[in-house]
Amino acid sequence: MSAPCHCKHVDDSSSNDKLSALSPELQQEFKDPNHPANLICELCRLFYDNNWVTGTGGGISIRDVDGTNPNLVYIAPSGVQKERIQPWEMFLVELPDEKILRTPNDIPKELTKSYKYKPSACTPLFISCYTLRDAGACIHTHSQHAVMVTLFFENEKEFAISHIEQIKALPKLKYNDETGKIEKIGSMEYYDKLVIPIIENTPHEEDLTDSLQEAIKNYPGASAVLVRRHGIYVWGETVWKAKVYNEAIDYLLELAVKMKLAGIPLVKQE
Amino acid sequence: MSAPCHCKHVDDSSSNDKLSALSPELQQEFKDPNHPANLICELCRLFYDNNWVTGTGGGISIRDVDGTNPNLVYIAPSGVQKERIQPWEMFLVELPDEKILRTPNDIPKELTKSYKYKPSACTPLFISCYTLRDAGACIHTHSQHAVMVTLFFENEKEFAISHIEQIKALPKLKYNDETGKIEKIGSMEYYDKLVIPIIENTPHEEDLTDSLQEAIKNYPGASAVLVRRHGIYVWGETVWKAKVYNEAIDYLLELAVKMKLAGIPLVKQE
Amino acid sequence: MSAPCHCKHVDDSSSNDKLSALSPELQQEFKDPNHPANLICELCRLFYDNNWVTGTGGGISIRDVDGTNPNLVYIAPSGVQKERIQPWEMFLVELPDEKILRTPNDIPKELTKSYKYKPSACTPLFISCYTLRDAGACIHTHSQHAVMVTLFFENEKEFAISHIEQIKALPKLKYNDETGKIEKIGSMEYYDKLVIPIIENTPHEEDLTDSLQEAIKNYPGASAVLVRRHGIYVWGETVWKAKVYNEAIDYLLELAVKMKLAGIPLVKQE
Amino acid sequence: MSAPCHCKHVDDSSSNDKLSALSPELQQEFKDPNHPANLICELCRLFYDNNWVTGTGGGISIRDVDGTNPNLVYIAPSGVQKERIQPWEMFLVELPDEKILRTPNDIPKELTKSYKYKPSACTPLFISCYTLRDAGACIHTHSQHAVMVTLFFENEKEFAISHIEQIKALPKLKYNDETGKIEKIGSMEYYDKLVIPIIENTPHEEDLTDSLQEAIKNYPGASAVLVRRHGIYVWGETVWKAKVYNEAIDYLLELAVKMKLAGIPLVKQE
């Protein structure tokens, strides 16, 4: 249901008011709607609408691949409502040393919450995608379709589906002997089998790092890792690729849940 | 489906027009978007969009924990469409005597409905959360996931789920011998069992008070009480905590319904 | 999913531009957001968002019970996308003779479609609710929950549910010997059994009139009539009451579908 | 869930800013909200909200039937997020020779993406609907209801449903001996059986052309073709008719999935 629109249309001016408390450099940065910090805010609101992030869980990190320093990574703080974060609440980290260049704790108090911000608990997982796969962005959701799939296949180490058109939205990846990197060589085909590894959940999100890295290494063709009873990590070459991959994968997970309930095999026997 | 946006963008000026009929003090109060009366309006619209409040059922009450007098409680009127209430339609009550400081019946008639407003029938239940748990806000929804869970476990007195990541969004509570109060000592763990008591519905909402209070006392670890064939009450230390807890619990109830239909146990046997 | 907001924010001015093609009297009328013609537009957009009206089906008619002439009835045209109708596209009919006072065919051509408008095929059904029940508004939806319920009970002549809190949103109606009218004497109780008659669909919507009238007469306690494999008609004393009743009934129909699929009886045995 | 509205309300001015990089002719064209290129943008956003297009899949093409040259066809580029396309990113093609009159590759670089645009892979399928059926618009979605129906009837060559009111939103079509064309002779009746052919998916979308054309010829009464494990193509005399038909068909496919899961026959036996 949609409540009648009551938006006050003061965002613009109020945002400007708020921005004026920032340094002139930051004011200038955040005026660009395509700035990574602004895109994180925009996409978190979209993910909230899609029920992919809820409460304070889930989120997205962006590496500034189109900027002057592609080693800069933007990360949301932990424990905040993702649909309400503001661009100045991000942590700015530089790879490969993960040096923190900027924290929301340095931002004028009238713009921030009164507690001490910490980077999202997903940080080492996001960083793993950047370092192991040269990702430009990494999305983490608590999508119920992802959780249900890991419950349906409680004893399996991977999820697989084939012969669905939407699979073609996903990249075909291959190890390049010369560069020593996993590279995109095209798109998956309709009849290809999409395989996503499932790792076991751990009490603390950061403890997922080892098994996530292992899964990324063992599945060179994967653009995502499912976490049992928890959700999914999806990455891509850029923020928009990551968004498109995440949408395609969530579509396939949603369809897989319906197929499973209807007794239809996920991988077509030919 | 989303109809094309037809919003007239006159809210701002029309709201201002309307505000001008209020006393200067109230005009000033309601200019703050974080005023409890404004937050109740904003969150009721969100809850309507989520199908948590519908018709005239459900709602939220906020205690002004960050204000100069944390004993002030804002309560919506009964029998109104919650997604359309206005800040001046709230009752303002002072604890512990529940003295009514302000009612919408005192507001100029051009801003209100022509009937005599009464406080929401949930009032004694909201008050119970304030007095027994020092809550800063209390949410009541008619979520169908909540109703379905109470129907699936028609003969049970509690709902339980474990080993789902979203459980970590909920607080770990413990009785403090020194203060004599239930206090938050951290967050629940992934492997913890979330238990929410279920009380039986009564013909009149206010008659739920005794059993709600009993459940709150018997379940010191709970942040919510399910009401059979009716919905749920969720509270938190602040309005934002209550919102986050309610989102996390509704996510878990929705997932529980899916797991139940798929024959997956809600509490993992280890 | 929610696409990024691209609204052009020109509605206001463009509406004003358009309005200027109307007579000064109509311009004045349609400036009031609570004018029945404007409310029909607003609510049709809401119903479209809720998947209650789709394609060109479904809609709402309002009788101007708060206006100077409560015999005036506003009716949308047939065969148009309900989420896109404009206030000047309504038919204005006066009861009891159903005299057409205004049609969209009289409106300047730049504001209307090029074909000849006809009143909605639901007109005789809406009129039946006005004349037999003194309704202030009547809603017709093609809600899939309504259709599914009529399919689950293919051989039944009525739908019944009890012991769900949301039932309390519906009116308790009783025949008044003195006035000879069905009147609201309060609200239904939680333990009451809500009964909605189901009539069989006919090839032409207007041919439903006789069986709808018969159902209205045979079920003096009903505020709605289900139409098998088609949808539902819901009415109320005012437009807002009709909206609230329709939301409560659709909530109950949605819940009933879930209960039925889960094998839970709709009427509680005590 | 709906995140709080954060729209910046700069679309208008920013769009105007952007428009100023275009030729004066294009600036003038795109000022009309009913221009086919603008309608494609508007409807793609709506389809994204409805989960009909996701990632970069699905879309809509419009033939300018109301313009001075009804042979002009607007087609979105391939591989872009459909909910974010802009009017100047369309290909403009003239029938019957499919001569490309305008491509987004000619548009100033500050308005477009840095890669070389290609027309949507659906182009030959859209063109088939224009040439074989004189369609005014053609919609392609990856609706999960469409995919599920083709999975439920994995061995069938057509989908059929009858005796549902929403069927009446669809056109009754007949071959006209004199004109040699399929023409609309009215609307389907409630008791009519709606039949939609199902064709098998192919690795490349353009390779669907032959079987789509064959299905269109073999099913003169059809306004749509389902593609197994992929989605659906729906067309209509105008963009608005195509939209209404697609909504009605998707409603029926969604209902069919529910009926199938509940064991209710889709075609009523009389």
Ligand SMILES: [Zn+2]
């Ligand atoms: Zn997580």
Ligand SMILES: [Zn+2]
């Ligand atoms: Zn209640």
Ligand SMILES: [Zn+2]
């Ligand atoms: Zn109808």
Ligand SMILES: [Zn+2]
């Ligand atoms: Zn496709």
